[in-house]
Amino acid sequence: MRTTKKTAKRVIARIPASTTNLGPGFDVLGLALRLYSTVTLEVTETSGNEVVVTGVDADKIPSTTEHVAFQAAELVLKRDGGKVPPGLKLSIDNGIPAIRGLGGSGTAILGGLMTANELCDSPLSKEELLNLAAKLEGHPDNVAASYLGGLVVCAQEKGHVHTVQLRCPDELSVVLAIPNFTLSTQQARSVLPQQVELADAIYNTSRSSLLVAAIATGKLSLIAVAMKDRLHQPYRAALIPGFDDVGEAAVNAGAFSVALSGAGPTLAAYCYRHLAKQIAEAMQAAFHVHQIQSETRMLEPDIRGAQIVSSE
Numbered sequence: 001m002r003t004t005k006k007t008a009k010r011v012i013a014r015i016p017a018s019t020t021n022l023g024p025g026f027d028v029l030g031l032a033l034r035l036y037s038t039v040t041l042e043v044t045e046t047s048g049n050e051v052v053v054t055g056v057d058a059d060k061i062p063s064t065t066e067h068v069a070f071q072a073a074e075l076v077l078k079r080d081g082g083k084v085p086p087g088l089k090l091s092i093d094n095g096i097p098a099i100r101g102l103g104g105s106g107t108a109i110l111g112g113l114m115t116a117n118e119l120c121d122s123p124l125s126k127e128e129l130l131n132l133a134a135k136l137e138g139h140p141d142n143v144a145a146s147y148l149g150g151l152v153v154c155a156q157e158k159g160h161v162h163t164v165q166l167r168c169p170d171e172l173s174v175v176l177a178i179p180n181f182t183l184s185t186q187q188a189r190s191v192l193p194q195q196v197e198l199a200d201a202i203y204n205t206s207r208s209s210l211l212v213a214a215i216a217t218g219k220l221s222l223i224a225v226a227m228k229d230r231l232h233q234p235y236r237a238a239l240i241p242g243f244d245d246v247g248e249a250a251v252n253a254g255a256f257s258v259a260l261s262g263a264g265p266t267l268a269a270y271c272y273r274h275l276a277k278q279i280a281e282a283m284q285a286a287f288h289v290h291q292i293q294s295e296t297r298m299l300e301p302d303i304r305g306a307q308i309v310s311s312e
Helices: 069-078 102-118 126-137 141-148 184-188 197-218 220-226 233-239 243-252 273-289
Strands: 010-020 029-043 050-055 088-094 151-157 162-164 174-179 258-262 267-272 294-299 306-312
Touching: 010 220, 029 102, 029 141, 029 174, 029 197, 029 294, 069 088, 069 102, 069 126, 069 184, 102 126, 102 141, 126 162, 126 243, 141 151, 141 162, 151 197, 174 273, 174 306, 184 233, 184 306, 197 220, 220 258, 220 267, 220 273, 233 243, 233 258, 233 267, 243 258, 243 267, 243 273, 267 273, 273 294
Parallel strands: 050 088
Antiparallel strands: 010 029, 010 306, 029 088, 029 151, 151 162, 174 267, 174 294, 258 267
16 A cells, blocks of 8 residues: 655655647647746645646636646555545645647646655656656646656557657757747647548658758758658638748748647747847737737757755
8 A cells, every 4th residue: 555655745846848839740749948837735734625826828728626736646555455645735836828839738637646646655757757747637648748848759559658759959958938828738729620621641750850860960951841840830820910020030030930839819020049139029029910918938949857855
């Protein structure tokens, strides 16, 4: 039977955001970013369970035990006949804009799993934890990138997530233009066709392969060609006012290319670090032309992935 450690009653995890798809790598590619949420799980002296959410978009995130992070923690604690201790408190200090295509739900799931796993006396292996996170999330790309760090190529086979992790060139930056409206994954998937043309499938396969090779070898100029997509972005563009103009503005300001971050509505521009500021300004101005307010973030890839930062 699983019990909680007597020596560990409070565990803190820090999990990076992720941007996925990167254009052609639909549900396959994910990149961890230096933008973080922290999840704290602790056993208190009270009798009831509690969830507390603070930080960015806290008003959009449920602060009940129905939260995915708490549900994930419960799942670990109950494995093999274990019990959830009374007085369990889960706190989330959210640093990732919610429902914007930046892997917020994935970071929450990972935070719940990792802190509960640390609290238990029989930790899940890294592989088991990732497989469970992907199962709870419904797709592996966000959780794989946030968990492992760097650029992650992933494939799922019979419930097992296979990954290859790559480190990005130091000069690569990602500029996020985050509009002030949300777009759920369910809504973004609802506009996609159930079948695609063979030519489009081949097009995306070639571009996603080229993209991985370009980043792995540091040939960043190839991103301009490699980040093109025919499978999902042409259909989702209509859900985001100014999609084409914001992308064009970023490229004109020096970006290699622009892609939807996950399901959107955030747009991610890939560029040399020294050009990030002017690209951010251009993207924000282009959104403004379409009466869309936005914020921008100039980020570098995270290479460490999710970490337990405290266990006491």
